[in-house]
Amino acid sequence: MTIRLSATGNSSKNEAIVDFHRQQNTIDYINAKPAPNKKLELEWAVTSRFKPDISSPGVRHHFIPTDGYQIGLVREYFVFTLSGHATYPANSIGPFDDHRVSETNPKLAELTFSGQLTQLPPTGWELQSGQTLRYSYTAKNGGFVTVANLDANGARSRRFLTGQEFSQVGTFVFDFNEPYHCTLAGQTEGHRSCRHDFDQEMLQLSVSFTRQNEVTARFGGWRDDHAGIVSYEAQVMPMYRLGDRLNENHHGAAPPHQSILLTGEAEETRRDGGDRQFSVRFELPPATPAVYSIIVTARDAVRNAMKNLRRTRRFFIFDNASFVSKRDSIYPLSVDNSISNDGHWWLQNLDENVVFRWTDNFINEIHDTGGFLLPIIRLPELYNEGYEHNAGPRSVNAIDNVHGVVHFAAQFGVDADGGRSLQSPDASRWLPTADLHAQMQSFRRDGESAKLWVRADDVMNSSQVNSFVLHFDSSPAQLGQVGLVNRGVDGLVVHHSRSLHELRVQWTSSDVHSGLYTVQWEIIDNYTDSGVLMHSQHERRQRFESAESCRKTSYRPEYCYCTAITGCFNAFYAASPNTEATTEHNHDLLLKLTVTNSALLTSSSTIKISIDLSAPHPGHVFDGAPGSEEEVDFQSGRLLRAHWSGFFDPESGIRMYRYGFGANCLSESQLHLETTGLEASWEAPGPGSYMIAVAAYNNAMEPSAVVCSDGVLITDHRPSIAQISIGSLKVRPGLLLDAGSQDLWYLTETGRRRKLHNDNANCRARATKMENTNLLALDLSKFNESVIQKFEDADCEDIGPAGEVFYLVTDSAVSGKI
Structure with missing residues (x-):
């Protein structure tokens, strides 16, 4: 015996089928509920069987014919009772009988009783959990026998049997609530x-x-x-x-x-x-x-x-496979307003905070591509309110992230060594970012270099650290004096040649913070006040790995300097334009020099260059101090003085003079002393004849012709009397020997000396000795007053000694000549 309940309009999956072959008074829970304005359908099907144990009538019962009895089920029916409503009383429905059987029509064969109840719930009654539907099934057997009344000629009459009832009772409890x-x-x-x-x-x-x-x-x-x-x-x-x-x-x-x-x-x-x-x-x-x-x-x-x-x-x-990676090649780290140059990053503005950004640099590829942190589709039809995972580390809500990264922290360190001392971040100084999606952190600038670190974490606690080194330089390179150089003189602003290739430029430039990056200079023709670029040229910066290598290989090692970041440099530059361009006399050009440091800060200097192709006009040079009425030709002191005048250059003027003293007139290349004045002095090394040579140089350092003085004779001998000649002087002629010089002379009777034609020891032994024969006048040739006459009349051995006493033969006053 089975019973099936289903809600009208619902699928068969909502049916409840109950087997009656169970114990009495069972309780079954069902959730069959009719659709709105519909009734609950209850169907039953009962198969009943009744097989009585009947013996055939014997001889003694001949009054009951062989076919005189019918025994079987005479009644079966259902009764339903709905109860549990808070307002309505219990509602009994039934009985529902099987009209195929009755006392007069009992059924002995197997019988299936089926039916349907469509009256539940009653109008106004809404089924609720906890309400019950009690059912009762009753089956009754019975029948009748036909009795022949033999006393009445076999008349037959029915006599009904008192049968037994069988009942099955159960209860359905409606349960529409989920756990x-x-x-x-x-x-x-x-x-x-x-x-x-x-x-x-x-x-x-x-x-x-x-x-x-x-x-x-x-x-x-x-x-x-x-x-x-x-x-x-x-x-x-x-x-x-x-x-x-x-x-x-x-x-x-x-x-x-x-x-x-x-x-x-x-x-x-x-x-x-x-x-x-x-x-x-x-x-x-x-x-x-x-x-x-x-x-x-x-x-x-x-x-x-x-x-x-x-x-x-x-x-x-x-996740046992993913990790956080860096994407430096396509999304590099950056600092706002910084510039990249020569492998370094520089910040020029030191008045604002350092804004460090790592936009899209980090990624967890598996989480980002697979959407591991995306929101999860809510399924309210499956997961009711309160039963969905709405809160927790991984819930239906999205986990806030940037490419799979859920947390950023940053820190920075500073030093004055180009960041080299900053090797790794301090685990205690990480500063979490306030806004995950901003992907930035702001720091206050301090120091000359800063190293900025950022750490990216994913939900699996995988981390990746990236770093950025930033250098600070707000000052442009220092540019020293710019000028031309010629003949060893720098700082010139006048060029001496038509050829620009012969131009020699010299300057100093340095930057102790970031070092020089580019050096450029230009020559501009400014003749018409509208500059025309004649030449532009870049100079290779003089960069070295160390101060030692700079000093060893530089032309001017005293200009070597080192930076903390970009290495060592030499600040001295000298160059000539690589051009065949020419210019004209008495013309002006502009020379513009621009230097850029590694932070790309520039400074420049412009000077005007005049072209002077003519040499200065020569002047006059005099021995002696300025203001003397006469030149000095002789002097006993060794300090020589000279002065000059008359040198001039109408185009660029006289810049300086070079001079030199010597025994003869020096050439221009031999002049090594310089002055801007008009006089000079010099200490001579000893007696002799000396003169000064002077050349004037214009502002292009082109020299005039060398002009020399006529010279000065310097002697340190004292004044002496020699070659005394006295009129009317008489002396005995003869041989005379100078005791000092050992010169042998012939003394004439007038007191003059003549050179002997011959000379020997016998003559010297016989000669009169005199301490200084120079006191006596020489007997000079009448044709040449510088030629001494010689005595050739006799051999010296035939001449006696000269007299030692001189006599005056007149009373007149003595007159003589020295």
């Missing part, structure tokens, strides 16, 4: 509260983010007030990306479902959901990082094929 969790008892019709600590967790996972391919789910505190919970089913379901959200992937690789059955539990225990904590463990595919959902479904014990059930789920991420 619920005790923490939400106040939000549902249930009222069973939480009693244990483990009841507080509807569903708890051992991890939210794991690198191990296993996870454990624990749950408890589930309740069902009527039918009670009959089973739990736990399953792991991978999520897949659907646009900008995640959804459950019912076809993805996942461990098999796990079921926990409570069918053997007492009904009250089932109503408390088993009254204990349950735990299930899942192993995940080891090579499939993904977002997973663990779903727990609680089903109650209604008889319908479609049970009352409630689901909840929790999410976690299994």
Whole structure:
């Protein structure tokens, strides 16, 4: 005997089929509920069998014919009673009889009694959980026998039998409520509260983010007030990306479902959901990082094929493969307003904060591409309010991230050594960023170089650190004096040649913070006041690995300097234009020099260059101090003085004079002394004849012709008397020997000396000796007053000694000549 209940308009999955071959007074829970304005359909089908044990009438019962009896089921019927409504009284419906049988028409053969009830619920009665539908099925046997009255000529009459009844009674309890969790008892019709600590967790996972391919789910505190919970089913379901959200992937690789059955539990225990904590463990595919959902479904014990059930789920991420990586090649780190040059980053403005950015530099490829942190599609038809995973590390809500990174922290360090002392970040100084999506941090500038670090973390606690070195330089390069150089003189502004190639430029330029990066100079024709570029040229910067290598290889090692960042440099530059361009006499050009440091700050200097192709006009040079009326030709002192005048240059003027003293007139290349005045002095090394040579130089350092003085004779001898000649002087002629010089002379009677034609020891021995024969006048040739006459009249051996006494032969005053 079976009974089937279904709600009109619902599918067969909502039917409840009950087998009557059970014990009496059973209670079955059903959730069949009619659609609005519809009735509940109740169908029954009962197969009854009654086989009485009847003996054939014997001889003594001949008054009952052989076919004189009919025995079988004479009545079967259903009675239904609906009760439990708060307003309406119990409603009894029935009986519903099988009209095919009666006392006069009993059925002995197998009989199927079927019927349908379509009157539930009554008008105005809305079925609610907890209401009951009691059913009662009654079957009665009986029949009759036909008795022949032999006394009345065999007249026949029926006599009815008193039969027995069989009843089957049961109750349907309507249960339309899903199981619920005790923490939400106040939000549902249930009222069973939480009693244990483990009841507080509807569903708890051992991890939210794991690198191990296993996870454990624990749950408890589930309740069902009527039918009670009959089973739990736990399953792991991978999520897949659907646009900008995640959804459950019912076809993805996942461990098999796990079921926990409570069918053997007492009904009250089932109503408390088993009254204990349950735990299930899942192993995940080891090579499939993904977002997973663990779903727990609680089903109650209604008889319908479609049970009352409630689901909840929790999410976690299994990932044993991903990592945070840097994308420096396409999304490099940066600092606002900084510039990159020569392999370094520079900040020129020191008045503002340093704004450090790492926009899109970091990424977790697996999380970003797979959408591991995207929001999860809510399924309210499956997961009711309160049962969805709305909060927690990985819930239905998106995890705020930038390309899979959920946290940024930054820090910086400063030094004066180009950042070389800053090797690694300080673990205690990380500063979390206030805005994840800004991907920046602001610092206050301090020091000459700064190293900025940023750390990116993902949900798996994988980290990646990147760094950026920044240097500060707000001052342009220092540019020293710019000028031309000629004949060893620098700082000139006048060029001496038509050829620009012969131009020699010299300057100094340095930058102790960032070093020089480029050096450019230009020559501009400014004759018409509208500059025309004649030549532009870049000079190679003089960069060295160390101060030692700079000093060893530089032309001017005293100009070597080093920076903390870009190495060592030499500040001295000298260059000539690589051009065949020419210019004209008495013409002006502009020379513009521009230097740029490694921070790309520039400074420039422009000078005007005049062209002077003519040499200065020569002047006059005089021996002696300026202001003397006469030139000096002789002097005994060694300090020579000279002066000059008359040198001039009408185009560029006289810049300086070079001079030199010597025994003869020096050439221009021999002049090494310089002055801008008009006089000079010099200490002569000794007696002799000396003169001064002077050349004037114009502002192009082109010289005039060399002009020399006529010279000065310097002697350190004292004045002496020699060659005295006295008129009317007489002396005995003869041989005279100078005691000092040992010169042998012939002394004439007038007191004059003549050179002897011959000379020997005998003559010297006989000669009169005189301390200084120079006192006596020489007897000079009448044709040449510088030629001494010689005595040739006789051999010296025939001449006697000269007299030693001189006589005057007149009384007149002495007159003589020296």
